[in-house]
Structure formats: C-alpha cells, structure tokens
Amino acid sequence: MSSTEKCVAEARGLKYDSDKLLVTLVSPEFVEGVAEVLTFGAKKYAPNSWQTVEDGKRRYEDALYRHWLSYLRGEETDKESGLSHLKHIACNAMFLLYLNKKETK
Numbered sequence: 001m002s003s004t005e006k007c008v009a010e011a012r013g014l015k016y017d018s019d020k021l022l023v024t025l026v027s028p029e030f031v032e033g034v035a036e037v038l039t040f041g042a043k044k045y046a047p048n049s050w051q052t053v054e055d056g057k058r059r060y061e062d063a064l065y066r067h068w069l070s071y072l073r074g075e076e077t078d079k080e081s082g083l084s085h086l087k088h089i090a091c092n093a094m095f096l097l098y099l100n101k102k103e104t105k
Contacts, residue, residue: 033087034094040081041091050095057099064092 041050053059067078071085078085 030090033084034091036083037081037087037091040083051098057096057103060092060095060099064089064096067092 042048050056050060067085067088070078071089075085077083078088081088
C-alpha cells in the first residue's frame with residue numbers, strides 16, 4: 001500500500017462493528033408502538049411500575065393472550081387505551097423478555 005493509499009484509508013477511519021446487532025432493522029413503528037403503550041401505562045400507573053408487578057410473568061402472559069384473542073376476533077384497537085392490540089402484544093412480549101431474563105439471573 002502506498003503512503004497515499006494509507007493516508008486515504010486512515011482518513012476514512014475504522015470502525016469494527018460487523019458482529020454487532022443491526023438495530024436499525026427494527027422498524028421505528030414497532031419501537032414507537034411499544035413506547036405508546038408504555039406511555040399510556042406510565043400515566044395510568046407509574047413509569048416502569050410494570051417491572052415490579054406481583055406475579056408479573058403470569059399476568060403479562062394473560063394480558064398478551066387477551067390482546068391476541070381480541071385481535072383474532074377482528075378487534076383492531078383496545079377499548080381502554082385506543083391503541084392497537086398488536087402494540088399491546090409487542091409491549092407484553094417485551095415485559096416477558098425482561099422478566100424471563102431477570103428470572104434466569
């Protein structure tokens with residue numbers, strides 16, 4: 001490599017991220033949808049209170065399933081929040097991922 005080629009390569013900079021998650025593959029609509037449900041919950045209860053709900057795993061499994069059944073019946077939005085049942089399902093799945101990880105520690 002000539003000194004000019006080396007300078008050009010160094011000027012471009014290096015960043016080793018080939019083994020890192022491609023978080024930009026997650027749709028912004030998905031992230032916003034979960035945030036909408038979390039915001040609704042934070043106003044109704046308190047921010048992050050979902051993390052300390054007693055028997056949370058079972059209760060969020062039930063909630064996810066109720067939203068799923070409503071969606072399967074053709075109901076697009078939750079009557080209480082006015083948000084999509086699919087957004088609630090995504091949020092409940094996030095809760096379960098968090099609780100499962102916490103459980104395995």
